[in-house]
Amino acid sequence: xxxxxxxVCAAKGFSANGLWxxxxxxxxxxxxxxxxxxxxxxxxxxxxANLVKGAPLIVNQAHLRDGRAQAVICNSGIANTCNADGxxxxxxxxxxxxxxxxxxxxxxxxxxxxxIGQPLPVAPIAAALPELAAGLSADAAGSDRAEAAIMTTDTxxxxxxxxxxxxxxxxxxxxxAKGSGMIHPNLATMLVYLTTDAAISAEMLQAxxxxxxxxxxxxxxxxxxxxxxxxxxxxxxxxxxNTPVTAPGGDFDTFMRALNTVTVALxxxxxxxxxxxxxxxxCSVTGAADEAAxxxxxxxxxxxxxxxxxxxxxxxxWGRVLCAIGYAGAPVDVSRVAVTFRSAAGEVLVCENGSGxxxxxxxxxxxxxxxxxxxxxxxxxxxxxxxxxxxxxxxDYVKINGDYRT
Amino acid sequence: xxxxxxxVCAAKGFSANGLWxxxxxxxxxxxxxxxxxxxxxxxxxxxxANLVKGAPLIVNQAHLRDGRAQAVICNSGIANTCNADGxxxxxxxxxxxxxxxxxxxxxxxxxxxxxIGQPLPVAPIAAALPELAAGLSADAAGSDRAEAAIMTTDTxxxxxxxxxxxxxxxxxxxxxAKGSGMIHPNLATMLVYLTTDAAISAEMLQAxxxxxxxxxxxxxxxxxxxxxxxxxxxxxxxxxxNTPVTAPGGDFDTFMRALNTVTVALxxxxxxxxxxxxxxxxCSVTGAADEAAxxxxxxxxxxxxxxxxxxxxxxxxWGRVLCAIGYAGAPVDVSRVAVTFRSAAGEVLVCENGSGxxxxxxxxxxxxxxxxxxxxxxxxxxxxxxxxxxxxxxxDYVKINGDYRT
Numbered sequence: 001x002x003x004x005x006x007x008v009c010a011a012k013g014f015s016a017n018g019l020w021x022x023x024x025x026x027x028x029x030x031x032x033x034x035x036x037x038x039x040x041x042x043x044x045x046x047x048x049a050n051l052v053k054g055a056p057l058i059v060n061q062a063h064l065r066d067g068r069a070q071a072v073i074c075n076s077g078i079a080n081t082c083n084a085d086g087x088x089x090x091x092x093x094x095x096x097x098x099x100x101x102x103x104x105x106x107x108x109x110x111x112x113x114x115x116i117g118q119p120l121p122v123a124p125i126a127a128a129l130p131e132l133a134a135g136l137s138a139d140a141a142g143s144d145r146a147e148a149a150i151m152t153t154d155t156x157x158x159x160x161x162x163x164x165x166x167x168x169x170x171x172x173x174x175x176x177a178k179g180s181g182m183i184h185p186n187l188a189t190m191l192v193y194l195t196t197d198a199a200i201s202a203e204m205l206q207a208x209x210x211x212x213x214x215x216x217x218x219x220x221x222x223x224x225x226x227x228x229x230x231x232x233x234x235x236x237x238x239x240x241x242n243t244p245v246t247a248p249g250g251d252f253d254t255f256m257r258a259l260n261t262v263t264v265a266l267x268x269x270x271x272x273x274x275x276x277x278x279x280x281x282x283c284s285v286t287g288a289a290d291e292a293a294x295x296x297x298x299x300x301x302x303x304x305x306x307x308x309x310x311x312x313x314x315x316x317x318w319g320r321v322l323c324a325i326g327y328a329g330a331p332v333d334v335s336r337v338a339v340t341f342r343s344a345a346g347e348v349l350v351c352e353n354g355s356g357x358x359x360x361x362x363x364x365x366x367x368x369x370x371x372x373x374x375x376x377x378x379x380x381x382x383x384x385x386x387x388x389x390x391x392x393x394x395x396d397y398v399k400i401n402g403d404y405r406t
Numbered sequence: 407x408x409x410x411x412x413x414v415c416a417a418k419g420f421s422a423n424g425l426w427x428x429x430x431x432x433x434x435x436x437x438x439x440x441x442x443x444x445x446x447x448x449x450x451x452x453x454x455a456n457l458v459k460g461a462p463l464i465v466n467q468a469h470l471r472d473g474r475a476q477a478v479i480c481n482s483g484i485a486n487t488c489n490a491d492g493x494x495x496x497x498x499x500x501x502x503x504x505x506x507x508x509x510x511x512x513x514x515x516x517x518x519x520x521x522i523g524q525p526l527p528v529a530p531i532a533a534a535l536p537e538l539a540a541g542l543s544a545d546a547a548g549s550d551r552a553e554a555a556i557m558t559t560d561t562x563x564x565x566x567x568x569x570x571x572x573x574x575x576x577x578x579x580x581x582x583a584k585g586s587g588m589i590h591p592n593l594a595t596m597l598v599y600l601t602t603d604a605a606i607s608a609e610m611l612q613a614x615x616x617x618x619x620x621x622x623x624x625x626x627x628x629x630x631x632x633x634x635x636x637x638x639x640x641x642x643x644x645x646x647x648n649t650p651v652t653a654p655g656g657d658f659d660t661f662m663r664a665l666n667t668v669t670v671a672l673x674x675x676x677x678x679x680x681x682x683x684x685x686x687x688x689c690s691v692t693g694a695a696d697e698a699a700x701x702x703x704x705x706x707x708x709x710x711x712x713x714x715x716x717x718x719x720x721x722x723x724w725g726r727v728l729c730a731i732g733y734a735g736a737p738v739d740v741s742r743v744a745v746t747f748r749s750a751a752g753e754v755l756v757c758e759n760g761s762g763x764x765x766x767x768x769x770x771x772x773x774x775x776x777x778x779x780x781x782x783x784x785x786x787x788x789x790x791x792x793x794x795x796x797x798x799x800x801x802d803y804v805k806i807n808g809d810y811r812t
Contacts, residue, residue: 052732052740052760082728084761116725117762228729305711306807313808319522322488323634326458334458354458355490356523395801401712402719 001164001261007143010161010174012197013038013237015138018149021128023077023114023121030149032125033111034132035193036071036101041235043069043109044206046213054079054229055086056110059094063106067202069235072193073097073125074111074150076178080120081112081228089120096122100129111191113152113178113229147176150191153400154178158269164258166251167242171198173258175234179220179270190217192232192266198255199238200245207248208256209234216263219295219388220271221303234259271389272372276396279311280372284387287379293330294379294386300328301375302390311373312392316341316364318350321375336380343370407570407667413549416567416580418603419444419643421544424555427534429483429520429527436555438531439517440538441599442477442507447641449475449515450612452619460485460635461492462516465500469512473608475641478599479503479531480517480556482584486526487518487634498528506535517597519558519584519635553582556597559806560584564675570664572657573648577604579664581640585626585676596623598638598672604661605644606651613654614662615640622669625701625794626677627709640665677795678778682802685717686778690793693785699736700785700792706734707781708796717779718798722747722770724756727781742786749776 009016014037021032045064047057056074063069073093080086094108101108112120136142147157161174175194200208209232217232238244245251272280283301288294301307304324310317318339325337339351345367348359367373414422420443427438451470453463462480469475479499486492500514507514518526542548553563567580581600606614615638623638644650651657678686689707694700707713710730716723724745731743745757751773754765773779 050729050732051738052728079725082725082757082761084759115723116729117757228725228732305803309804309807312804315808317521319485319488319634322458323456323522326456326634332457351488351523353490355488393804393807395804397711398715398718398799398801398804401715401799402721 001162001258004161004163004172005140006161007140007159007174008035008146008176008193008195009138009140009143011172011195011237012239014195015136016142016146017132017135017137018145019128019132019135022124023075030145031075031077032128032132033074033146033149034071034097034136035146036136037235037237039237039239040068040070040107041237042067042200042202042205043233043235044202044209045231045233046209048228048230050228052081052228054081054112055083055090056080056112057229057231058087059090060109060231063094063109068107069109070103070107071097071101072109072111072233074191075125076150076152077114078118078120079112079114079116079229082117083119085119089122092122093125096126096129100133109233111231113150113191116228143176150176150178152178153275154273156269156273158266158273160262160265162258162261164254166198166240166254169240169242171240171242172196173198173262175262175266177266177270179273190230190232190270192217194234194262196236197238197240198236198245199240199242200236200255204245204247204252205234205236208252208259212256212259212263216260216267219299219386220267221299221388221390267389271391274391275400276394277391278394279392281311281375281390281392282387283375283377284385285377285379286385287381288384289331289382291384291386293332294384296330297325297328297332297377298386298388300324301377302388305393308390308393311368312394314365314368316350316361316368322351325377332379333381338378340376341367342374342376343367343372345370407568407664410567410569410578411546412567413546413565413580414441414552414582414599414601415544415546415549417578417601417643418645420601421542422548422552423538423541423543424551425534425538425541428530429481436551437481437483438534438538439480439552439555440477440503440542441552442542443641443643445643445645446474446476446513447643448473448606448608448611449639449641450608450615451637451639452615454634454636456634458487458634460487460518461489461496462486462518463635463637464493465496466515466637469500469515474513475515476509476513477503477507478515478517478639480597481531482556482558483520484524484526485518485520485522485635488523489525491525495526495528499531502532502535506539515639517637519556519597522634549582556582556584558584559681560679562675562679564672564679566668566671568664568667570660572604572646572660575646575648577646577648578602579604579668581668581672583672583676585679596636596638596676598623600640600668602642603644603646604642604651605646605648606642606661610651610658611640611642614665618662618665618669622666622673625705625792626673627705627794627796673795677797680797681806682800683797684800685798687717687781687796687798688793689781689783690791691783691785692791693787694790695737695788697790697792699738700790702736703731703734703738703783704792704794706730707783708794711799714796714799717774718800720771720774722756722767722774728757731783738785739787744784746782747773748780748782749773749778751776
């Protein structure tokens, strides 16, 4: 498997574009993205667990009932959520994009991200679609324009792709993501668009995506708020020419590894670029009694405001890690817990058998001043493990969210 | 029922004191408190739900097995949690206090609050106990000194008391609390010491306290972190001379009302003085299908980092309230939800039937600039209700917790 360029356009058949259409006031920020495949794709998706679901998600659930899609249109600036006319507007977006591309509306998926509860105007989208469609390109530049258009408070674009082999054919799988705030297990304001040219049935595509998000996007938290508009979409064009994957087995496993490589990379980008973040946190738990316990503990640590604030201050306050382990809701023998902080600058054991051990504060500080920090927890209760991703809690998180709308 | 002075010394028989003994470096901050009754008391307590429990809590559980206590000794600065010798040290504190007061160690309860994982030295406590015991006084000044000694990052003392009548006799119930960070349902770094002179059996005292905390301390959150050292203790001297309350009925209900008046007041003080807080938030949910749903929703809203940050910015971003309702984990018909922001400056309806309604941003801003904000949620699903308390998320929360230990 090889990391390659191209993002959402790395897979054969896909092109993309992004531009400013006028939903945002700031003309220097793109706000409308289009991703299109030259052939119909099998498609799979996962949706936020929030009972309040953005209108685009309701429309996507209907459009994906046949496991088939060919394009995605997505705006940023306004979430199209909690609007009386939301579904109507989301359907209209699909219809307008379909008209511009010569596709049935039912094969177009829709995304929106931004402020909840503001009406989303259709006119700027309708007016911009001819230019948006005309500017589609099947290269990294097209993918980058689409990525720029779905970003909200993101400071960094998030894009990755891999090449891998199935059945002797070179396949590609890549994607773009937006993250930032409201990022929390099950899911987040994450919009993630993944494309592949591997041939794979809609059923196996959904199986792959559903299993993968359990370990990736559902283990990523920026601020504990589960957004209303999260949506991960995976489209497969089949243009790589491999024998279609229609059942579990070696090819499916290879596909899962490619998918996981891309999604873990995107999760790390999303967590590391959390609103106001200065540090990417990875919490790995080993020695848990079962996977559920490992996941609960990794998530609790990554979600703790106090752990997050301590990491912002590069303060090796491991007691807060123990505290989060204790309230995670998983049965754990606290007297066997060991905690290590690790980064590019080295590692330091701070707790063993549930109690503090002597360590150099200076050395710990140097380790925690790095940009990527691993909080490594060994439980000693069994063989299960899990990893979660998050970020530190900073002044800028408060600043960004203290007055987001104005 | 009447609010009175005196805090933890308002009830007959109780005296208190607090001083600096040397656990904290800063000599201007008291760090050791003592509360004593002149007669043995029936006593009840509730403890943190965290699996990592501070050593004092383990000792208190043992000392309270007989439902009886006569004194509390509590230090701030170090939590005596995750220390290999923690229980030994906590037992020693009870023993030393007992010696100074002429009481068996088993009738002394222990509390510690502060940094987790640092050894707690016994020597400064032993050295200070004679002076601490000699300075006990049965008045508001004594209560205030004890309160000052249990505070950590609290900026305001938290003390309240009421007078009420049972069986024709005037009774008193009062208490002191420390709050600030790690405040979260089930419970928090809350230490709350309550005293009463009502005569009430240990069994009914525990029943009253256990029922009350469900609606008060367990509905209060500052930062979502459930502390390791939370402990609410309620001691009853019986010196008011009423016929002892030994069963449910009118007198028990009266006692519950007195207790609830004191605990709600302390919860509001704790939430309003959350670390870095500039605003007290109260979220009241009505029209829920059942109490569990009402409680889940009220807690989810009060715990949302995004709602908290919006309140800091006085931003009427009600979409975040809807979002929190949606992920609270309670079944709710989102299309019936109404949300109102209310304060001393007025009230504004911002959402009805799950969608936004037109409102004046200027008027909303004026309402949200007040110190106490009510987020009023009407669900329309049934008759159950609940209230939760919290605070806004501010730069100072991050500052305080970014480098707490140094």
